[in-house]
Amino acid sequence: MAKENKTVVTEVSIADFIDSFVDKEQKKTESFELIQLMVKCSGFQAKMWGPSIIGFGIHHYKYASGHEGDMPLIAFSPRKAAFSLYIYTDSEESKKLLSELGKYKMGKACIYVNKLADIDLNVLEKLCKAGINHLQNHPESAC
Template identity: 35%
Template sequence: MSTPYESVAGVGRPARDALRLAGYPHVESLDGVDYAQLDALHGVGRRGLERLQAALVERGLSLGGHVPEPHARQATFTDGHTGTYAADIKTKPTSRTPAEFVEELEPPRRVEHGRLLLEIFGRATGAQPVMWGPSMIGYGEVHYRYATGREGETFRVGFSPRRAKISLYGLTDDAGAQQLLTRLGKHTVGASCLYINKPDDVDLAVLEEMVRRAWDSEPSSHC
């Protein structure tokens, strides 16, 4: 599904035209694109990129490279489910089971990766996984409300075994995360998302500790 730029409030026509001219026809096409590359485009401002990054994060995606943290705002994050979403938020819990999703992944190596991550996240959180949207597996629920009044719900921690990279959500905001990242192994970080190519590239004990610490910390914004 493709999201038009016009649906993201605050992204002006100059930015929309510049992004399309550069070969990025819709919001999802920006996933993984280097932030600095987009920031250099004439007509694309940092405020617009911040809003586009927020739209990507809501869809389980992210810009690539070094993505600046959003400007400080009054936002609240609370445990639990309220059922209140902004009208345009599409990523919500589904009835499909994560186990079914994992077993249908291609190629077969992704099935093994998915099974392993289900085991690690389940052991670290003690919670049952839930599918969010078509490809994200989440644990726990967090309600967020921004200063603008926009609000919705997401999961506390989770992952998505994507074909190119495995996306790990909610693991980098904990106070001790940066120290653990130095011991994790091969990875990249974009905004609050953590990416690995495959579980073999990282120390799985460190990864499990990151999941456990993030689960036990106060809820916050994540990818």
């Protein structure tokens, strides 16, 4: 039996989510700044994906194994410790841009940023666009 994706688009209000989930005013303000930046980069309005991810656009992926599903082209979550940015792909362009981003930590395919002042927002915008471009040209990619 095919495994269902847990993270799917919901009808939850993004403003309500931010107001209830984010406890610091600076992080609330920066969440709305990230939304504006990602709308500009992607051309898509923000949607809630699952209980805590704000995503933009939809990427349908299909692995060689046959597993397929949908995910946002780019996304973020205003977690308590740091913003989780779901924008990175393993392309040469993204690797180069990452070296110019500023202060961050890296997970497997997730960039963690404490506050927006720690990074170069122009580089972040370029990373978002590079990630979108890579996913649109590589349907087998999900991260």
